[in-house]
Amino acid sequence: MTLYEQRIGPEEVRSYLHSQGWVSVAQSPLAQIWKDGARGEWEVLVPLHTQAADFDKRLRILISDLVHAEQRDQNSIESDIASIFLDVTNLRAAHSSLIDDSIPLQAGYELFGSAQKFVVASAAATIRRQGYFRNMPLRAREHAKNVRLGHTKRGSYIVPILSQARAPELVYEANQEHIDIAVEETLFDRRVTATMSRALDTLSALVSGSRTPNSSDINDAVGEGVSRELCRAVEAVIKSDAVDELDISFNWSKVSSAPAGSATSVKFERGSEGIVGMVSEYLLSAPQAAEHVIYGVITELKRRPGDATGRVGIETLLGGRRKIVWMDLVDDAYHLAVRCHDRGVPVSARGVLNNAPGKIAVMDVIDFGPDASLFSAGAMDVDSIPGQS
Structure with a gap:
């Protein structure tokens, strides 16, 4: 595979070098020189003019220099640079008798089909928490059209799902008056992958525990x-005689922190399909109570002395348009909202949404806090989140 096919360009190279501790020490319109920030023993030249006749040659020299500097093989370095702006979810179907990293046609068909179902179900759950989606949200179906599959990889049978993770350097600013629609659309990819990770990790723990999950657990x-829908996608793979286990690993983009509460890997073993099926059937028959999830910035704060709750307005995207959703938050949650507003920290809220046409949108909140899909667990303390004030 050529470097062009790997989608390696100046932006990918510079972001990769920055993530590895290299620093830029000189530049011209045609190139930059970067130095190994850890030891200072290596310098590399990064070509910037993609239309130059020797661009690919210079890129290959750069990769060769990195191979020697990092003492790693070329394919691994090229893959890491090419995926620097991607969250990569690897679906791995394992079986002790697989031949030459191949699997039977039907098992492969189910694995590829499940990749699409994972994305759609996770996109739907990013918008609405619901046990059974009789009709998937249009945005969830449209999102799946933008997600890509990478080349299958060696190691049992691995299908990579590629999602964009180009979070802006400064997501939002303190006391921001409006959300940026373009930014919100960009961040949806990361939010979907974060939802997928948490949902699959939760399901795995549910079906691999020492007892059968009850209705409260589900x-x-x-x-x-x-x-x-997520359960059925898992069940379709692990019920195959050609698959002993389904491993799902999440390789988070190096330009964005791993989301708080996310998993790095999840496993479903053969034999668990019965419990997965039981959970699926329960969700089909259980009463449906949809809880919406909104993401945005706090633009309104209202509270009078002595009030038990404070009124908070979050500007979010509803139907592709900016709209303020109002909610009442108790004391601790309200003070958290104030700090998020003052530092420009994006938030999320989950609850029952009333968005009747022509009326003020209100939410009965179940959960509120900083947007966990954008920050690592260590940065979920609002006061420790850098670059927002």
């Missing part, structure tokens, strides 16, 4: 993004 799992 209902709580819905709040984490588990749905009947």
Whole structure:
């Protein structure tokens, strides 16, 4: 595979070098010189003019220099640079008798089909927490059209799902008056992958525990993004005689922190399909109570002395348009909202949304806080989130 096919360009190279601790020490309109920030023993030249006749040659020299500097093989370095702006979810079907990293046609068909179902179900749960989606939200179906599959990889049978993770350097500013629609659309990809990770991790824990999950366990799992559609996608793979286990690993983009509460890997073993099916059937028959999830910035704060709750307005995207959703938050949650507003920290809220046409949108909140899909677990303390004030 050529470097062009790997989608390696100046932006990918510079972001990769920055993530590895290299620093830019000189530049011209045609190239930059970067120095190894850890030891200072290596310098590399990064070509910037993609239309130059020797661009590919210079890029190959750069990769060769990195191979020697990092003491890693070329394919691994090229892959890491090419995926620097991607969250990569690897679906791995494992079986002790697989031949030459191949699997039977039917098992492969189910694995590829499940990749699409994972994305759609996770996109739907990013918008609405619901045990069973009789009709998937249009945005969830449209999102799946933009997600790509990478080349299958060696190692049992691995299908990579590629999602964009180009979070802006400064997501939002303190006391921001409006959300940026273009930014919000960009961040949706990361939010979907974060939902997928948490939902699959929750489902795996649910079906691999020492006891059979009860209705309370399953209902709580819905709040984490588990749905009947997600269950059926898992079940379709692990019920195959050609698959001993389904491993799902999440390789988060190096330009964005791994989302708080996300998993790095999840496993479903053969034999668990019965419990997965039971959870799926429960979600089909259980009463449906949809909880919407909104993302945005706090633009309105209202509270009078002595009030038990404070009124908070979050500007979000509803139907592709900016709209303020109002909610009442108790004391601790309201003070958290104030700090998020003052530092420009994006937030998320989950609850029952009333968005009747022509009326003020209000939410009965179940959960509120900084947007966990954008920050690592260590940065979920609002006061520690850098670059927003």
